[in-house]
Amino acid sequence: MSIEVIKPGLATSVQDAGRAGHYHLGIPPSGAMDQFAMRSANLLLGNAEDAAVLECALMGPELRFTQACRIATGGAEMVPKIDGQAHPNFEVLEVPAGSVLSFDFVRAGARLYLAVEGGIDVPERLGSRSTYTLGALGGYEGRPLKAGDVLPIGQPNTGTRAAVGRRLPEAFVPRFAKHYELRVVPGLYDHLLEEETRERFYQEDWSVASEADRIGYRFKGGTPLRFIEREPPFGAGDDPSNIVDACYPIGSIQVPAGSEPIILHRDAVSGGGYAMVGTVISADMDLVGQIQPHQKVRFVEVSLEQALDARKAYAERLQALRVALGQALGDARDQALGQALD
Amino acid sequence: MSQQTQQAPFPGVFYRRPSPEAEAFVSPGDSVQVGDTIGLLEVMKQFCELKAEVAGQVVSIEVDDGDVLEAGQDILVIDDSEGEA
Known part of the structure; x- marks a missing residue:
């Protein structure tokens, strides 16, 4: 069983829950940028929650299925078409053998997750x-898909196979906007900012630049940030936004030369010499991956306690999704998930 | 007369020419064949060539050089009635 790539789309790649535990060695977690959407598509289909899916950014691929196969989508709204005929998002669909799956242009959100029963069966690397x-x-x-690629598909779990037509419960269907709020815990280096700049950062709209990808989301349009003039410490670069090299958390916001903030995402470099003025909370990182270039965000300052509450609410919502789709997991798996989010 | 509107396949910045000094790929009145490049759409550090989906005469171009387009936004109108005669 396999899938042939006729057209790859813009940036379509195989992703799963990610590669936790190697960031200290410079290898980032990768994985679906919108973890909730990836998991919702898998759970809807009856796959293991963390089965590998295709992450399709801004434009869907065109794929031929060599055998009949059930699929489900999550995340961005791009109407799936089977041999040209439109079908709903967030629903289990059957693609007949030899059929071509394609997608209409993206109507909302930025990344669609395509789950196929059995998962995309490329080899595991570092888990x-x-x-x-x-x-x-x-x-x-090790790369995004190209035309002519043939993707291996795993053995479906026939015991949990979902019926064609099963829909994601309405409460879990994503609602996308054109303006978003991203919650941020300030620090560790915001003390290097001038006070006025620090406040204004949270009061202005910032537009996603077209250079937004899995490594980082760059923003434009706000007033440049001013760092306090100082003698660079030994080991730091000359620009006031430089620091002695430090570790970069996923979600951290750096502002090279004070001009354009960048949120690091799941393919980020693990460290460097730019001051981080804050970190987007883990509960909002899925959303970052669904913001289209040129859409606007407002950064909202929250405390660490608020961030932890939001994280708890996220975990509870995920658990509610599992229960709703009849796949509640045991405690051990939940703990593993918690670690994957760290 | 049959007019076909071609739309942006994904959101991005639209460019009518391959470089700032170059001639536009197409202008109103030009004839295009299927697969001719009609413009560039830039997003995520990638420039994607947009190809004409039908053959015919360019009636109008609905967007300006450097415009930010949403997915599905109209880019240009092609009159493909010649081939039907």
């Missing part, structure tokens, strides 16, 4: 099938 393009690691030959 994950996720593609880390910069490191040419994992996924399909």
Whole structure:
């Protein structure tokens, strides 16, 4: 059983729950940028929650299925078409043998997750099938898909197979906007900012630049940030936004030269010499991956306690999704999930 | 007269020419064949060539050089009635 790539789309890659535990060695987690959407598509279909899926950014691929196969989508709204005929998102669909699956243009959100029963069966690398393009690691030959690729599909779990037509409960269907709020815990280096700049950062709209990808989301349009003039410490670069090299958390916001903030995402470099003025909370990182270039965000300052509450609410919502789809897991799996989010 | 509107396949910045000094790929009145490049759409550090989906004469171009387009936004109108005669 396999899938042939006729057209790859814009940036389609194999992703799963990610490659946790190697970031200290410079290997980022990778994995679906919108973890909730990836998991919802898998759970809807009856797959293991963390089965490898295709992450399709801004434009869907065109795929031919060599055998009949059930699929489900999550995340962005791009109407799936089977041999040209439109079908709903967030629903289990059957693709007949030899049929071509394509997608209409994206109506909302930025990344669609295509789950196929059995999952995309590329080899695991360091415990994950996720593609880390910069490191040419994992996924399909370590890169986004190209025309002519043939993707292997795993054995479906027939015991949990979902019926064709099963729909994601309405409460879990994503609602996308054109303006978003992203919650941020300030620090660790915001003390290097001038006070006025620090306040204004949270009061202005910032537009996603077209250079937004899995490594980082760059923003434009706000007033440049001013760092306090100082003698650079030994080991730091000359620009006031430089620091002595430090670890970069996923979600951290750096502002090179004070001009354009960048949120690091799941394919990020693990460290460097730019001051981080804050970190987007883990519960909002899925949303970052669904913001289209040129859409606007407002950064909202929250405390660490609020961030932890939001994290708890996220975990509870995921658990509610599992229960709703009849796949509640045991405690051990939940703990593993918690670690994957760290 | 049959007019076909071609739309942006994904969101991005639209460019009518291959470089700032170059001639536009197409202008109103030009004839295009299927697969001719009609413009560039830039997103995520990638420039994607947009190809004409039908053959015919360019009636109008609905967007300006450097415009930010949403997915599905109209880019240009092609009159493909010649081939039907």
